[in-house]
Amino acid sequence: MSIDPKSLPGGKPVPLIDLKAQFQPIKEEVLKEFESIFESMYLFLGKNVQALEKEFAEYCDCAHGIGVGSGTDALHLALLACGVKPGDEVITTAYTFIATFEAIAYVGAIPVFVDIDPKTYLMDPSLVERAITPKTKAIIPVHIYGQMVDMDPIMDIARKRGLKVIEDACQAHGATYKGRKAGSIGDAGCFSFYFSKNLGGYGEGGFVTTNDAEINSNVRLLRDHGSPRKYEHDYIGFNARLDELQAAVLRIKLRSLDKWNQLRRAHAGRYNELLANAGVVTPFIDPRGESVYHLYVIRTPQREALREKLIGKQIGVAIHYPIGIHEQVAFRNYSKQQFSLPVTESVCKEVLSLPMYPELSAEQIEYVAACVTNP
Numbered sequence: 001m002s003i004d005p006k007s008l009p010g011g012k013p014v015p016l017i018d019l020k021a022q023f024q025p026i027k028e029e030v031l032k033e034f035e036s037i038f039e040s041m042y043l044f045l046g047k048n049v050q051a052l053e054k055e056f057a058e059y060c061d062c063a064h065g066i067g068v069g070s071g072t073d074a075l076h077l078a079l080l081a082c083g084v085k086p087g088d089e090v091i092t093t094a095y096t097f098i099a100t101f102e103a104i105a106y107v108g109a110i111p112v113f114v115d116i117d118p119k120t121y122l123m124d125p126s127l128v129e130r131a132i133t134p135k136t137k138a139i140i141p142v143h144i145y146g147q148m149v150d151m152d153p154i155m156d157i158a159r160k161r162g163l164k165v166i167e168d169a170c171q172a173h174g175a176t177y178k179g180r181k182a183g184s185i186g187d188a189g190c191f192s193f194y195f196s197k198n199l200g201g202y203g204e205g206g207f208v209t210t211n212d213a214e215i216n217s218n219v220r221l222l223r224d225h226g227s228p229r230k231y232e233h234d235y236i237g238f239n240a241r242l243d244e245l246q247a248a249v250l251r252i253k254l255r256s257l258d259k260w261n262q263l264r265r266a267h268a269g270r271y272n273e274l275l276a277n278a279g280v281v282t283p284f285i286d287p288r289g290e291s292v293y294h295l296y297v298i299r300t301p302q303r304e305a306l307r308e309k310l311i312g313k314q315i316g317v318a319i320h321y322p323i324g325i326h327e328q329v330a331f332r333n334y335s336k337q338q339f340s341l342p343v344t345e346s347v348c349k350e351v352l353s354l355p356m357y358p359e360l361s362a363e364q365i366e367y368v369a370a371c372v373t374n375p
């Protein structure tokens with residue numbers, strides 16, 4: 001049986017994400033806040049940023065939060081604030097967005113990639129200890145797709161060996177592990193407010209969470225030209241500030257984040273049911289945590305054929321990620337290091353992200369699942 005695209009729910013394509021649908025219920029509030037910012041022309045690090053820093057830090061169960069220019073800035077400044085220096089080694093995974101590696105390269109450090117767990121696609125903690133050398137300074141576990149890495153063994157190793165842990169929580173706003181929030185377990189947590197993330201602005205933005213007063217003050221100085229007071233500069237810092245418009249949108253959206261994450265989980269549950277006999281691997285969620293399903297990713301050896309069929313049926317699909325960082329040209333030009341990451345390499349060939357956003361309708365999910373089942 002094949003499905004006619006004319007049977008699309010509401011006659012419309014099913015996009016990978018739908019920001020227009022998310023805008024409608026918050027439109028009035030957002031426009032009102034924008035108007036008041038434009039009237040005041042206080043555009044950066046003002047009352048919205050300060051309020052967001054308090055609110056999102058609290059949301060993450062953290063003592064401190066610092067708004068920055070992007071998730072990439074968050075990782076970069078967190079590495080600097082943790083004292084990572086040129087030549088230091090940083091253990092992370094190659095199955096992530098390029099920014100995790102870029103931030104390590106910005107500080108002149110050396111990335112050391114460990115392989116991922118074949119079920120969760122997350123850093124395999126059992127591989128971390130043997131990747132440690134005398135040069136190792138930090139570990140960056142990446143909470144990919146909205147599910148947190150198994151943090152306890154990583155924190156144990158880090159404490160025992162005197163290493164810093166920086167969580168890349170850019171896909172995991174609100175995710176939990178043993179009841180603890182993403183960004184609250186390591187020395188620092190890094191978030192992105194890129195538009196497509198679970199909590200996204202209408203431009204660029206990012207955030208660092210920490211319970212460490214020194215990391216807090218370091219990141220605060222670094223994001224604004226090393227300047228504790230206007231035109232006084234104690235360090236060579238960066239232009240990595242969060243702006244008031246983004247902070248205003250993010251504060252409004254933060255109030256709905258738990259509800260939206262709950263909807264994502266419900267949609268994932270429905271996909272899981274409908275795809276149970278579709279011959280594809282559905283996401284495995286470790287029961288010790290709660291995923292926020294930044295992405296809903298299936299796995300199949302017929303990935304390329306399925307991808308083309310779904311695109312033909314007006315379904316927004318994507319590959320996160322087709323190439324491990326260790327095989328990217330950018331990495332190859334940076335480093336001659338070789339890594340054998342067989343799980344990462346096989347997963348890259350087989351994953352496919354299906355439409356996932358809170359506003360998905362039951363009909364849309366059924367249509368997508370039917371098309372995956374009978375491509």
Ligand SMILES: *Cc1c(COP(=O)(O)O)cnc(C)c1O
Binds near residue numbers: 099191192
């Ligand atoms: C999005 C993302 C980043 C970078 O965030 P930006 O805000 O785009 O700079 C870093 N790491 C991961 C895992 C991401 O998904």
